[in-house]
Amino acid sequence: MTSMATPAHQKQTLAAKATLGVVLASETALFGTLVMSYLLLRTGQAGWPYMHPSISRLALPVLNTSVLLLSAAMSWQSDRAIQSGKAGQLKAGLALACLLGLLFIAGQTFEFTRSGMRPDDPAFGGVFFALMGFHALHVLAGMVVLGLNLLRAQLGDFDQDRHTAVDMGTWFWYYVTAVWLVLFAVLYLI
Amino acid sequence: MTTHAQSPAISLPEARGFAHTHLGSWIMTVDHKRIGILYMITAVTYFLVGGIFALLMRLQLAQPNNHVLSNANYNQIFTMHGTTMIFLVVMPLSAGLGNYLVPLMIGARDMAYPKLNALSYWLFLFGSLFLYSSFAFGGAPDSGWFSYAPLTERAFSHNHSMDFWALAILILGISTTLGSINFIVTTIQLRAPGMTFRRLPVFVWMICITAFLAVFSLPSLTTASILLLLDRTIKTHFFVVSEGGNALLWQHLFWFFGHPEVYILILPAFGIVSEIVPVFSSKPLFGYTAVVLSGLAIGVLGFTVWAHHMFATGMPTVALLFFSADSFMIGVPTGVKIFAWLGTMYGGKLRFKTPMLFAIGEIALFTIGGLDGIHMAVVPVDWQVTDSYYVVSHIHYVLFGGAIFGLFAGLYYWFPKFSGRLMDETLGKWQFWAMFIGMNMVFFPMHILGVLGMPRRIYTYGAGLGWDIWNLIETIGAFIIAVGILIFLINFFATLRKPPTAADDPWDAFTLEWKTSSPPPDHNFAQIPAVRGRRPLWDEKHPELADWKLEEA
Numbered sequence: 001m002t003s004m005a006t007p008a009h010q011k012q013t014l015a016a017k018a019t020l021g022v023v024l025a026s027e028t029a030l031f032g033t034l035v036m037s038y039l040l041l042r043t044g045q046a047g048w049p050y051m052h053p054s055i056s057r058l059a060l061p062v063l064n065t066s067v068l069l070l071s072a073a074m075s076w077q078s079d080r081a082i083q084s085g086k087a088g089q090l091k092a093g094l095a096l097a098c099l100l101g102l103l104f105i106a107g108q109t110f111e112f113t114r115s116g117m118r119p120d121d122p123a124f125g126g127v128f129f130a131l132m133g134f135h136a137l138h139v140l141a142g143m144v145v146l147g148l149n150l151l152r153a154q155l156g157d158f159d160q161d162r163h164t165a166v167d168m169g170t171w172f173w174y175y176v177t178a179v180w181l182v183l184f185a186v187l188y189l190i
Numbered sequence: 191m192t193t194h195a196q197s198p199a200i201s202l203p204e205a206r207g208f209a210h211t212h213l214g215s216w217i218m219t220v221d222h223k224r225i226g227i228l229y230m231i232t233a234v235t236y237f238l239v240g241g242i243f244a245l246l247m248r249l250q251l252a253q254p255n256n257h258v259l260s261n262a263n264y265n266q267i268f269t270m271h272g273t274t275m276i277f278l279v280v281m282p283l284s285a286g287l288g289n290y291l292v293p294l295m296i297g298a299r300d301m302a303y304p305k306l307n308a309l310s311y312w313l314f315l316f317g318s319l320f321l322y323s324s325f326a327f328g329g330a331p332d333s334g335w336f337s338y339a340p341l342t343e344r345a346f347s348h349n350h351s352m353d354f355w356a357l358a359i360l361i362l363g364i365s366t367t368l369g370s371i372n373f374i375v376t377t378i379q380l381r382a383p384g385m386t387f388r389r390l391p392v393f394v395w396m397i398c399i400t401a402f403l404a405v406f407s408l409p410s411l412t413t414a415s416i417l418l419l420l421d422r423t424i425k426t427h428f429f430v431v432s433e434g435g436n437a438l439l440w441q442h443l444f445w446f447f448g449h450p451e452v453y454i455l456i457l458p459a460f461g462i463v464s465e466i467v468p469v470f471s472s473k474p475l476f477g478y479t480a481v482v483l484s485g486l487a488i489g490v491l492g493f494t495v496w497a498h499h500m501f502a503t504g505m506p507t508v509a510l511l512f513f514s515a516d517s518f519m520i521g522v523p524t525g526v527k528i529f530a531w532l533g534t535m536y537g538g539k540l541r542f543k544t545p546m547l548f549a550i551g552e553i554a555l556f557t558i559g560g561l562d563g564i565h566m567a568v569v570p571v572d573w574q575v576t577d578s579y580y581v582v583s584h585i586h587y588v589l590f591g592g593a594i595f596g597l598f599a600g601l602y603y604w605f606p607k608f609s610g611r612l613m614d615e616t617l618g619k620w621q622f623w624a625m626f627i628g629m630n631m632v633f634f635p636m637h638i639l640g641v642l643g644m645p646r647r648i649y650t651y652g653a654g655l656g657w658d659i660w661n662l663i664e665t666i667g668a669f670i671i672a673v674g675i676l677i678f679l680i681n682f683f684a685t686l687r688k689p690p691t692a693a694d695d696p697w698d699a700f701t702l703e704w705k706t707s708s709p710p711p712d713h714n715f716a717q718i719p720a721v722r723g724r725r726p727l728w729d730e731k732h733p734e735l736a737d738w739k740l741e742e743a
Contacts, residue, residue, distance in 0.1 A: 033446065036442075119424050126435075
């Protein structure tokens with residue numbers, strides 16, 4: 001890589017990485033306690049929805065998951081594009097990742113309404129709502145980050161050497177995707 | 191470094207006018223020293239409020255069948271006393287000292303994110319005022335500082351007090367998390383050349399471990415608060431057993447935060463004592479590596495002992511055994527620290543100035559509190575004394591004797607750095623003895639009351655139970671502490687009226703914050719210092735006896 005990146009810029013990049021690392025560790029503790037709450041509530045119950053889900057029942061959640069994975073792939077593509085200086089591809093990737101994120105939220109909302117669960121149902125309804133809701137809020141936060149990066153890309157803020165914010169946004173988006181994979185397993189598979 | 195150099199240019203022209211007024215310069219500040227002072231002044235103010243709550247409780251309990259407070263008021267007062275002292279006094283006071291001192295001690299010009307730092311403070315102030323505004327909207331929270339569900343569900347807590355509590359806790363949690371991220375990144379990023387992790391002052395280590403504890407434990411409290419709010423607003427049933435919820439879920443979530451929280455409260459005080467004891471013993475800290483490693487061990491083990499707060503909930507025997515043994519284990523690294531401080535003092539040239547008195551007081555009182563904790567790690571003992579005054583005694587020896595004495599030691603020690611003025615020694619010693627004697631009069635008899643079966647949180651009690659005399663002694667002791675705090679306030683304001691004549695390094699200290707002027711200039715150091723050992727200022731003052739020379743020899 002041609003090094004226009006100054007030592008000060010490198011130091012800032014390192015600070016950004018450390019910060020994101022601590023934030024994600026803290027987020028992991030948040031989702032960890034939520035999953036533990038789910039498991040604790042479940043141990044007290046005789047029956048539990050989705051213990052042995054049918055293929056048709058799983059179709060929509062699997063489709064939603066695929067949309068989010070595709071979105072993560074777009075985000076990966078956009079990050080790779082700016083590393084070789086292609087600002088146009090960066091913008092296209094970010095826009096697609098955002099749109100797919102929106103589609104995922106819509107799919108999740110549909111999934112929740114279709115399930116017939118209500119937050120005030122005994123036990124499962126509430127925790128199903130809480131897990132999906134917490135995650136959806138993180139997807140929305142990630143879309144804000146990607147959207148801001150899109151705006152900055154439009155203003156020409158990023159080039160081959162200066163794109164820390166794009167990296168950080170991409171990693172956050174990977175993280176949100178990974179959390180959903182865990183939640184998917186917890187809610188539908190185990 | 192370039193970011194700091196650029197930041198003044200970013201500020202808006204219209205903001206600059208206000209920022210140059212006296213008030214505006216404090217409100218608009220992003221300087222770590224000023225933010226530290228804001229934290230400390232706010233925390234000391236809340237300390238006075240929480241102290242008045244404590245005096246009200248002691249007045250009510252001075253005699254049997256007393257009528258100073260109604261039962262409803264008493265519940266609000268003890269809940270707000272605990273919540274205030276933990277979230278609005280000890281945590282922000284440590285954050286304030288950390289803010290002021292961490293950049294100075296590591297030879298940096300500011301925190302890594304100065305604006306985020308200001309945001310942390312203002313969120314803290316907003317969250318605390320929000321909590322207190324509940325008094326004006328139908329009453330303050332009244333379910334104790336750990337707010338056990340389902341008692342806090344709408345079915346049992348009709349007004350909005352618990353909503354205020356849960357929302358305030360969320361705001362304060364965000365503030366602490368942002369502050370912690372800042373401490374961690376600052377310490378990783380901004381250390382002066384040569385300030386390796388093995389040379390980092392113990393106070394900085396402890397602030398960092400505290401920050402990690404906060405970042406990992408607060409999410410559990412966040413989850414608990416949000417689930418409680420969902421239960422109370424959209425009628426989910428997380429903690430309602432009849433609807434498939436689980437009452438113990440709250441206790442697990444709360445104490446998974448609550449026990450690391452105990453170490454969040456005490457580790458900064460341990461850091462302060464580890465700075466003060468060596469300076470006033472004229473010796474380097476005995477067992478630096480052991481002290482740091484024991485701090486890390488406490489940080490890790492602190493996450494594995496939460497259920498010892500729940501021994502009385504009918505856990506399986508294997509869980510009882512695990513959490514009991516684990517709680518014994520966490521006493522070991524704490525003991526390591528105490529022996530390291532004693533080893534530092536042993537054979538040293540001791541100077542009993544006020545900071546040193548408070549530090550020694552901290553060691554003595556925390557030892558009693560720690561041993562009480564060991565008693566209660568024994569499950570049958572815990573079953574006997576749980577929810578009695580024995581527990582109240584334990585937490586006050588640990589948090590008042592431990593954390594507050596440690597923080598006062600720090601305030602006396604660093605006050606000349608903050609203000610350029612030395613606090614009066616005679617008044618300082620009077621304050622120490624009033625607080626030390628008063629503290630033992632209040633909290634030692636609580637052991638006896640606990641064994642005699644007096645439950646905590648009762649607003650009154652009948653005569654003839656054998657509790658009267660001890661309660662009266664405790665109330666007298668509480669007012670002796672109050673006299674001590676009054677002496678502190680007199681000392682504080684009288685000192686501020688004196689001219690700033692303190693030397694830059696009045697205690698003949700070891701660490702970098704004493705290398706710069708008192709108070710330090712805006713950017714702390716004209717030149718970033720180079721560090722070659724654990725006591726950089728000692729090395730500079732005694733070049734022929736420098737630590738790094740002896741290490742090489």
